[in-house]
Amino acid sequence: MLNVSLIEYTAQPQNVVAIAAKLCYSGKNMQSLKEEVDSKDAGKFVEMLREIGHESPLEHVSFTFGVEGISRACLAQLTRHRIASFNVQSQRYVGKEDFLFVMPPSIEKDEEAKEVFLKAIQASNEAYKKLTKILKQKSSNTDEKAKEKSAFEDARYVLPNACETRLIVTMNARELLHFFELRCCNRAQWEIRGLAFCMLKLVKKVAPQIFKSAGPRCVRDSCKEGKMSCGQMAKMREIYNF
Numbered sequence: 001m002l003n004v005s006l007i008e009y010t011a012q013p014q015n016v017v018a019i020a021a022k023l024c025y026s027g028k029n030m031q032s033l034k035e036e037v038d039s040k041d042a043g044k045f046v047e048m049l050r051e052i053g054h055e056s057p058l059e060h061v062s063f064t065f066g067v068e069g070i071s072r073a074c075l076a077q078l079t080r081h082r083i084a085s086f087n088v089q090s091q092r093y094v095g096k097e098d099f100l101f102v103m104p105p106s107i108e109k110d111e112e113a114k115e116v117f118l119k120a121i122q123a124s125n126e127a128y129k130k131l132t133k134i135l136k137q138k139s140s141n142t143d144e145k146a147k148e149k150s151a152f153e154d155a156r157y158v159l160p161n162a163c164e165t166r167l168i169v170t171m172n173a174r175e176l177l178h179f180f181e182l183r184c185c186n187r188a189q190w191e192i193r194g195l196a197f198c199m200l201k202l203v204k205k206v207a208p209q210i211f212k213s214a215g216p217r218c219v220r221d222s223c224k225e226g227k228m229s230c231g232q233m234a235k236m237r238e239i240y241n242f
């Protein structure tokens, strides 16, 4: 089951962004800038920066999430975001016997589809276990741990996209806003959309002005999806203006 947590983030993220932006246009030294930001409402200043599109100061604050219970299919999409750092549970080092898996809701609600899906999962699990056993038995390596690792390494080729994984991801605020724009959009696939929404809820609590109006582009601007637009801008604005 999807479980997303905010493990760590830059302390006082809105102050850090405000200091970085103010420094560009001020002759004041660092201490004075810090005092000025501490005494004023950094949040309002950050909001203004977002409005005028001065985004580079947002790169000085980062957010680290723990993500559990996403599919490898979702992982493949998440890791396309290059301005992010990842650590993912290894299928070379961690055995996947009786692995947990993500079932798409469309399959879950249809008995016939669900049966086919579960059979495929079971077949994959059985093949994985058999392959692990065969590869371990036939390995010429004398080290038990090394034997196991090389068996996992090759047996994993039969694991499905549905197989659950866990990871840690860190993004700076500028990248997160970009990520939310793409992945909260109705055009994004349902699983990564759900993940993005959970991440947005977490960061909005700790940096409300940085993430004000974050979400799909249509929340603060017009939709650029053209013919592919979902046409649900009003509904999206309602959902994301929380």
Ligand SMILES: Cc1cc2nc3c(=O)[nH]c(=O)nc-3n(C[C@H](O)[C@H](O)[C@H](O)COP(=O)(O)OP(=O)(O)OC[C@H]3O[C@@H](n4cnc5c(N)ncnc54)[C@H](O)[C@@H]3O)c2cc1C
Pocket (backbone or CB within 6 Å): 080, 081, 082, 083, 175, 178, 182, 183, 187, 188, 189
């Ligand atoms: C609805 C949807 C459908 C998709 N379908 C497909 C698909 O069918 N096939 C497919 O392969 N992918 C698909 N993708 C993935 C998509 O092509 C991107 O790889 C992914 O969304 C990451 O976006 P990005 O490159 O903007 O962001 P990031 O990698 O997060 O980068 C952020 C920004 O940094 C800049 N940047 C990063 N790296 C470079 C670089 N090397 N050079 C120049 N600028 C850079 C760009 O401005 C970029 O927008 C899809 C994505 C979405 C949201």
